[in-house]
Amino acid sequence: MNNYSDKIKSILTDLGLSLLSIVVALIVGTLFIFLTDKSPLDAYSALYIGAFGNFSAIANTLWRSTPLILTGLAVALPFRAGLFNIGAEGQLLMGGFTAGVVGFYFTSLPAFIHLPFAIIAGMFVGGLWGGLPGFLKAKMDVHEVIATIMLNHIAIALTINYGINIFRDTGRPATPRIMDSAAMFNFKNIMDHPFLSKLPFAELFAHPAIRLHINFFLALAAAVVLWYLLFKTTLGYEMRAVGFNPDGAEYGGINASKGIITAMFISGAVAGLAGVGEVLGTHFSFMQGMDAGYGFTGIAVALIGQTHPIGVILGGILFGALAQGGLEMQFSGIPSEIVMLIQALVIFFVAALQVFKVYLAKRKAKGGVE
C-alpha cells in the first residue's frame, strides 16, 4: 500500500535527521580539535577505531551502551504517554543499590535463584521510584518533572550518602562485593561456560579486555518488550492516546491514571535494570560514581532515537560508541575535555534537531489542518 511506503519514508527521514545532527556535531567538533595540535582526521579515525576497530572494541561499545539503552527507554516510554521522566538517574541508583545489597547479603543461595532475585528486586525498587511520581501525577496532579527531580536527590542521599556507609566494609565508597551467585555472566569468561563455549566463534569473546555482559541482551529484550507494549497492546494504545491528546483520550473513555502510573512504574523498573546491570555485571558492588550521569544522558538517547524503542537501541549504541571511542581519542593525545565537548555537541545538536522538528510540525500543521 501507498501509505506503507510513506511510513517507511518518514522513518528514514527521521533517521536521516538524527544522522545529520551527528554529522554537524562532528564538523563543529573539528573546530575545537584544531585548537589542539592534532588533526581532526586523526582524532576521528581514533574515535572510530576505538569504538568499532576490532572485535573487543565493538563488544565494549555494546557494553557501554547497555545502561544508556535502558535509561533511554526509561525516558522514551513515558514520553510517548506525555510525561517527561527526569528521574531515571534516581531510579537507576535505587535499583542498583537494591541489587547490590541483595547480591552480597544472601550468602548461600544458588545462582539460579540469587541472580534473578537480585535483578527482580532491583527492578522492582526502581519501579517504585518511578511509579511514585506517576502516582502523584495521576492522583494529585503533581508535575512529574518536579517530583522526579526531587526523588533523584533523595535517591542520591539514600544510596550514596547513607546506604553505602551502612554496609561498607573497606575504605572504598562501595557496598561489599556481591556473591558470585549474584553476578551476571561476563562474556570474557565464555570458555568456562558449558554451553556457550560450544558456539562457533565463542573464543572471540574470550579476551580479558572484553567487559560485555549479559545485561546488554536484557536491554535489547527490554526494548522489544516496550515496543510490543506501546504498539501492540491495548494499554499501549491508551498510553499513546493520552500522550498525544489527553482530552481526546478522556472522551474515548480512557483512564489516564492507569497509563500514567504503569508507564512510570515500567520506566522506573527499566532504569532500575540499568543500575542492576552496572552493579551485578560491571562493578560487582554498588559504588559511588557508578551512575555516571546515565539517567541524564538517557534523555538525549531517547530523543535521538525519536523515543521509539528500536531507535533508542541505536541511540544508545551511538553514545556507547562515543564513550568507548572517546577513550581511544584520549590515547591519541586529544585532551579529555575536547572528547567530552564533542559528546556534548552531539547531545546539543540532537536537542536542537528536536526543536527544529517541532517547528517543522507546527509549520505543517498550520497549512495541513484548517
Next chain:
Amino acid sequence: MPREDNYILDMQNITKIFPGVKANDNVNLSIKKGEIHALVGENGAGKTTLMNILYGLYEPDGGQVFYEGNKINLDGPQDAIELGIGMVHQHFMLVDPLTVTENIVLGNEPRSGLMLDQKTAKREVKEISDKYGLFVDPDAKIQDISVGMQQRVEIIKTLYRGAELLIFDEPTAVLTPQEIDELFEIFRSLKEQGKTIIFITHKLKEVKTISDRITVLRNGKSIDTVNTADVTKEDVAELMVGRQVLLEVEKTEAKPGAEIFSVDNLNVKDNRDIPAVKNISLSVRKGEILGIAGVEGNGQSELVEAITGLRNVESGKVNLRGKDISKYNARQIKREKVAHIPEDRQKRGLIMDFDLKENIILGYHDLEPFSKNGIMQYDNVAKYTQDLIDKYDVRGGGMEAQAKNLSGGNQQKLIVAREFSHDPEFLIASQPTRGVDVGSIEFIHKQIIDRRDNGAGVLLVSAELSEVLSLSDRIAVIFEGEIVDVLKASETDERELGKLMTGSKSEAGGESNE
C-alpha cells in the same frame, strides 16, 4: 500571462500532490479586483490546499500564480503578506493573554525606543476599525472576547499589514447567525473600499447572499466558475457533488416510544467554576429527536459534557432507561449504548496524530474484536476500518493516514462513522455537520433520522437553526443555562426561535416544559 487585465489574481493549472492524494489537479482560479468570490466544493476537494498555496504555506508541484499581472513565487506567508495577500484561518492564531491591540500590531509594532508605542498602535487600530465598521475593544484581552470578536481581530490584523486580497477559510463555521450577518456587513464594507475577498464555505445560502462569483472544485479539479446571479443553490450543489442533492431533510412523522433519557434539575459549572447549566430538566423518548437551540455559549457544551461523563454534575439526576448515570464516567456511559459526536472534533473527537484505523476504534478499542486479552488485533481493526471508510466515504490517504492530514469535513465523517457503528440507542450529536459539505450533510442527516426510525433517542445540539428546525421533532431553547421553552418543531419557525434564544419569552405558547 494573466488572462485578463481586471484580474487581481490568476492561478493557472495549479497542481499539488500529497503522498497518496492529488489535492489540486490543474486548478484554475481567477479573481476580479473588488469582488467577493466564493470557493466551494466537497470535503477534501482541495479548497484549503489551494488557499494555502496562495498564502505561501505550500509550494505547488505545478502551475503558475499571477498577482496584479505579475508572476509570483512565494517562499512563505511573509512574501504573501508583503504583496498584500492576507488570510484569516479557521483556527485563529492569536495570543490569548495579550490585548486586541497588541495582537494586531504583533510583528509590525510601532515603537518608541525599545517599547511598544501604545498610543500610536491604538490610534492605527482605531482608524482601521472605524474605516471598515469593525468595532473591537482595543484593550480587551483575547481570552475574554467571543469567537466573533476574535475573528474581527484577525481581519483587522490582515488589514493592518496592508492586505488587499483577503482569504477566509470557512469563517462562518464558528459563528452564530447574528455574527454571520455582522461578518457579511464587514465583507460589504471591505468591498466598498476596494478590497477583494475569497471566501470558503459549505453553506450555499451564504454563497447566494454575499458572493459575486463562485468557483467550484471537485476532486481537486476546478469544475466551473459562474456568476452567482445566474445559478440557484441547487445548481451549485449539483456542480459540487456531481449529482442532485436534497437540500431539505426528508423525514416522516416521529413515532416516539417510552422515555429513554432524562435530566432532572441538572446543575453544572463551567471551567471558571461559574454555573453554566441551571436546573435543567429535559426528556428524550425513543424514536424522537430533541433539538437544543441556543446561541453558542449558553450552557450547551457544559450540558453535553455533563451527560457524557466528561464534566462533573454539581447536582441533579441524569437518567438513562430509568437508571441514574450522573456519576458514570465516559467509558461507562459509552458501554450503555450511548454515542456522542462531540462539538470539537480536534480537541475531543480525534487523536490527530493517530491514523484513521486507530481513531475509528477510539472508545471501543478495548472491546472484541479490536482487542483480545489486552492485545490489539490490528488485522481486525484494518478490515473494520476499510468497511467504514468505504461506507461513509471518508476520503484522503486511506486508513494509515494520520487524522490531521484529512480535510475538516472528512475528519467529521470519520467521527460519525465511528459513533454510528455500535448500534447506539441514545445518540448525542453536537454540531454534527459543522464544516461538512452539502452531500455529506444530506448523508449525516439521513443517518440520524435512520437511527431515530430504528428507535434510538437523539439529542441534537446545533448552532445551525435550520438544522435544528429540519431535523428535530421537539426543540428546547436554551438561554443563559436555562431552558426557556420546549416547542414542537412543526409549530415554530426561525423567527420565534431566534427571539427565544436571545431571552425574550415567546408570546405564542407552544408545548411547555414538563
